[in-house]
Amino acid sequence: MSSMLLKNATVLDYFPVAMDAEAAPRVEVVDLRVSGERIVERGTDLVAKDGEEVIELSGVTVMPGNINAHGHLYSSLAAGMPAPKVPLKSFNDILTEIWWPLDRSLDAEANYLSALAGSWDAVRCGTTLIFDHHASLAAVGGSLDRIEAGLSEVGLRGCLCYETTDRGGKGQRDITLQENERYLQKLHDAPKSGVPQFKGLVGAHASFTLEERTLELLEGICSRMGVGLHIHLAEGTTDREVSHDRGWKDPLDRLTDFGLVRPGSVFAHGVDLSPIDMQTLEEKGVWLIHCGRSNMNNGVGRAPIDRFPLNCGVGTDGLDNNMWGELRMSYFRGNEGGRGPMGNPGAARFWLGNYRLAREIFGEPFGSLDAGAPADFIILENFQKTPLTSDTWLGHLLFDFHPWDIHTVVVGGRKVYRNGDTPPVEATVLQKTAARMWKSMGWQN
Ligand SMILES: [Zn+2]
Numbered sequence: 001m002s003s004m005l006l007k008n009a010t011v012l013d014y015f016p017v018a019m020d021a022e023a024a025p026r027v028e029v030v031d032l033r034v035s036g037e038r039i040v041e042r043g044t045d046l047v048a049k050d051g052e053e054v055i056e057l058s059g060v061t062v063m064p065g066n067i068n069a070h071g072h073l074y075s076s077l078a079a080g081m082p083a084p085k086v087p088l089k090s091f092n093d094i095l096t097e098i099w100w101p102l103d104r105s106l107d108a109e110a111n112y113l114s115a116l117a118g119s120w121d122a123v124r125c126g127t128t129l130i131f132d133h134h135a136s137l138a139a140v141g142g143s144l145d146r147i148e149a150g151l152s153e154v155g156l157r158g159c160l161c162y163e164t165t166d167r168g169g170k171g172q173r174d175i176t177l178q179e180n181e182r183y184l185q186k187l188h189d190a191p192k193s194g195v196p197q198f199k200g201l202v203g204a205h206a207s208f209t210l211e212e213r214t215l216e217l218l219e220g221i222c223s224r225m226g227v228g229l230h231i232h233l234a235e236g237t238t239d240r241e242v243s244h245d246r247g248w249k250d251p252l253d254r255l256t257d258f259g260l261v262r263p264g265s266v267f268a269h270g271v272d273l274s275p276i277d278m279q280t281l282e283e284k285g286v287w288l289i290h291c292g293r294s295n296m297n298n299g300v301g302r303a304p305i306d307r308f309p310l311n312c313g314v315g316t317d318g319l320d321n322n323m324w325g326e327l328r329m330s331y332f333r334g335n336e337g338g339r340g341p342m343g344n345p346g347a348a349r350f351w352l353g354n355y356r357l358a359r360e361i362f363g364e365p366f367g368s369l370d371a372g373a374p375a376d377f378i379i380l381e382n383f384q385k386t387p388l389t390s391d392t393w394l395g396h397l398l399f400d401f402h403p404w405d406i407h408t409v410v411v412g413g414r415k416v417y418r419n420g421d422t423p424p425v426e427a428t429v430l431q432k433t434a435a436r437m438w439k440s441m442g443w444q445n
Pocket residue numbers: 070071072133232268317318
């Protein structure tokens with residue numbers, strides 16, 4: 001079993017190791033001993049053992065790996081794509097002209113390469129765990145294995161699901177349901193040992209693309225597999241408007257009626273939710289994930305983040321996996337036009353929420369760098385202009401830490417990235433795949 005001793009590091013962590021502990025961010029100069037996939041000892045003046053790798057980190061910061069609470073690795077090869085041929089006027093146009101054609105253009109190989117490229121972006125931003133929400137309507141069966149393979153190649157953890165939808169008719173709907181259940185069954189049947197690299201949820205696109213029978217079937221999988229639902233909820237007004245046009249109730253009420261508002265679920269966006277909706281989420285123990293940059297980009301409105309339930313977090317919604325960028329942009333947006341509802345307490349609450357979510361779903365004390373915690377951390381060689389202390393950690397997250405400062409990323413005790421490493425795939429391979437996808441979308445000859 002490999003072992004390493006980190007000496008004299010400035011260690012920032014967010015939680016004690018006890019699973020039921022409240023967040024308690026702290027900064028200490030200490031030594032950490034890593035053995036296998038966990039931190040096994042924390043203290044001052046730890047003595048190196050025979051054969052142990054010793055890394056001197058005086059003046060260097062070590063902190064838990066970043067977590068993305070809602071992402072879409074399938075969109076990695078959309079970054080830099082040509083502009084759509086028709087002007088986009090609404091959120092609905094963005095879905096029908098960009099994301100739905102894109103998800104139909106993904107084949108098995110493109111799924112894998114998108115996950116690989118996105119994971120490479122993620123690790124270079126210190127992100128070590130992604131709650132992914134996958135869609136590839138023309139290549140559904142086995143697609144979650146392809147996403148898993150891309151994450152594994154880079155060495156990251158993931159919580160995966162497939163976005164069930166009725167967009168492609170009943171036949172395709174059934175295939176998307178099967179993919180969720182197949183993947184969850186695979187995880188269930190796999191031998192259990194140590195810190196899980198992968199977990200799963202039951203995935204669904206959004207209430208307005210789901211017929212009532214589909215909601216029943218989704219509930220069946222959640223109950224059989226004992227997991228929650230990962231879905232877009234009230235990303236904009238479209239979710240509610242389409243529901244009303246169809247003669248349905250409001251999106252959250254529909255999900256409630258079908259038993260889909262259940263603990264351990266991850267709902268993304270929540271822009272168009274009432275105070276009563278927020279209370280329902282709070283009572284049911286559902287996680288509501290704020291995707292601030294995506295909301296801005298899609299023009300869906302400003303999420304009422306001051307009313308979000310206690311179980312809240314931040315996600316990039318497929319834009320990238322740079323969590324420091326996501327947090328600070330949401331913080332700035334909250335401050336625009338006067339100190340808004342985010343502020344420092346909000347930023348801390350949303351950031352720490354991602355670790356609480358990962359603890360709940362994975363059953364492991366992520367966010368802690370104490371003995372017993374998974375050895376998932378970032379070694380950050382930033383030029384420390386101002387002291388990093390238990391009082392200033394949030395200011396450093398919001399203004400001081402940058403991906404270019406990352407020296408090494410460790411997941412499960414394994415160095416998965418070192419600054420200067422070669423990418424896991426040639427850029428030309430990705431570019432060829434992207435061009436093939438854009439051609440199938442009719443955007444490129
Ligand atoms: Zn999303």
